[in-house]
Amino acid sequence: MTIEQTILQMARDAKKAASVLGRCDTTRKNRTLLTMADLLEQQADVVFRENRKDLERAEAAGLSAAMVDRLRVDDKTIASMAGGLREVAGYDDPVGTMGPTRMRPNGLRVARMRIPLGVIGIIYESRPNVTIDAAGLCLKSGNAVILRGGSEAIASNQALARIIAQALESTGLPPQAAQVVPTEDRAAVNALLAQEEFVDLIIPRGGEGLIRFVVEHSKIPVLKHYKGVCHVFVDESADLEMAMDIAFNAKVQRPGVCNAMETLLIHRQVAGDFLPAMARRFAEAGVELRGCPDTCALLPEAKPAEEADWPAEYLNLTLAVKVVADMDAAMTHIDQYGSNHTEAIVTSHYGRAQRFQREVDASVVLVNASTRFNDGGQLGLGAEMGISTSKLHAFGPMGLEELTTKKFVVSGEGQIRE
């Protein structure tokens, strides 16, 4: 079989499996997830053995230590994957839930019922744990899934795929409900993105290059974010101690992720009070500052920012800093350079807090809290499949509910249309 034929067959099989899974009750789905967690722990040695092949190949190919590390599956990874599955088993199942019923003047009763999307394709890089995490969320929400991990993790992902299939079979579900693409060939990605007849949604997870490639080539709807250029704006009315804690947390707690702060905006009135103390704290943590002229006048240690700094997603301990005239100027800056991901204001002014929340165009807009809270778990959705900055369907972190849709169910007693 050619790669195209293999993928077509997988997509067809997934579609069939999806209709079984869509009708499957919650108890059996949970049992499958719990079995999968148990099998993962029982067969950890098999996973380690296969993972070692990937690691050796990666080292031989001269991949960076950080990349090799992302690839590694150890006891902690197994525990985290198994724990994740057990957690998802405990979540409420959105499938079949119905909102309020509307009674129409002719007596028709109209309601909307949550149903799975169908078949979801996940395209991701490196970390093998995504294979288990994504499969768990898709299965719980009644969706079949086709998983396409990075070629460097193929042995690990195949080992995990066998465990997933065993778990599905143990509860009588079709193993085609969660399939891992069995080839490293990049043509498989293109083939998957062309299966619009069978695949309902594509979620790419990885660097901006991967995501742009997927959006460019997909005929299937894609949920994604390209990058997170997140701002914290310190208003003149801010509690400056609070602002310092929030800005520090947003930048330093985990700088390599999409909801970390990349640019700090400060109201001109408080820049003199705020920036020198803030800069000392940042300096202790090793943060390098790139400032606007006003910032550099206050902080001689800051490098002058260039135009390229304002839209930059550093993903490290670099921070752009800009003094602005007021909240309007901050919002204009965010509008121009932000990525619709996460934006925060620190203020004690009621009206400005309200206006910032209402008017800033981002998937999560925070008042007096760190940008790092843009996360499904932190916002109360449970585990997430990633964060969407597309506005269609899902805007923000995607939990189980975002992996479903709603159909109308209508109940009558013979109504016809006049």
Next chain:
Amino acid sequence: MTIEQTILQMARDAKKAASVLGRCDTTRKNRTLLTMADLLEQQADVVFRENRKDLERAEAAGLSAAMVDRLRVDDKTIASMAGGLREVAGYDDPVGTMGPTRMRPNGLRVARMRIPLGVIGIIYESRPNVTIDAAGLCLKSGNAVILRGGSEAIASNQALARIIAQALESTGLPPQAAQVVPTEDRAAVNALLAQEEFVDLIIPRGGEGLIRFVVEHSKIPVLKHYKGVCHVFVDESADLEMAMDIAFNAKVQRPGVCNAMETLLIHRQVAGDFLPAMARRFAEAGVELRGCPDTCALLPEAKPAEEADWPAEYLNLTLAVKVVADMDAAMTHIDQYGSNHTEAIVTSHYGRAQRFQREVDASVVLVNASTRFNDGGQLGLGAEMGISTSKLHAFGPMGLEELTTKKFVVSGEGQIRE
């Protein structure tokens, strides 16, 4: 300017206008809609004069009488457009509404706020009333809109565009909030579909050919349905009088629309009682039947159905008829040939009604009611922008709410992430 430059400029302007419109309060949006309705009535003669140019061109080009008729704007069209705008002005505004607030363990308060999508592109054929109807719904939901009507209606659409712009200016809103593409050149469609940076959603309305073209070429998310191959299944437990009324209504009341029935499925046990009487009623209305062998054995007047009849969307008084062994066979048939649009069962069996509603994969699933109820107005959404059979974002009729999305708004008192 080239066409590409014109469209790029329109998209940029629309994006700017969208941010004004997104912050605009409901009162001003309503005032704009009401002014637009008044202007339409006051300037009806101008619209008629421009419409006459389109009609003359269409006749000269030898378009069919039906097509020329679709193009015509008369007193009734004006009244219907103005009435539609006044109705939309009366709807609740979804923008800014918030669902329940979730209190997180750390005291963060998390809610979701409805916001406009941004810029919507509508690509449609013939009927000039879509220009006004679509503009009204987009403006009310806070979205800027770029309208690309059929080239045969260009003079009419330009006249309507001037009225829309006057209404916007009269309330101080940017006229770029609703723009009509000023050229007949098809290249404008391709150029519009490439504006992913500025346009958030494309809604094509028209024949399957247009819609497939749009999906094929768009880099922007598209909400659409290709066709409506809708079924009514008459269960053995059905009240046969009710079933007859529903099947008749679903086929005959307006056969040319997407929620009309195209195939009737009958449980074997009641086919002998049901089909001859049903066929007589259909015959009186001029319905032509294409039957499976069992149907033809009961109804000598029915033509034998070919394989091409089962997936056919006739959009006229032709009907495919099939006798099935039971509800499972009916659901298998629907699964194979349906278009995820509208499916109905007539039954008095509780469990089968429930199962049909739960398991059939369509945007609207009805028990004991006509398929003709798949309509925003009939289901209580108000006027609709069309019906989606894509599952992402909207599944079924799209009202004002489907033209919005939700962002997370988070309120804290200095929370940081541990």
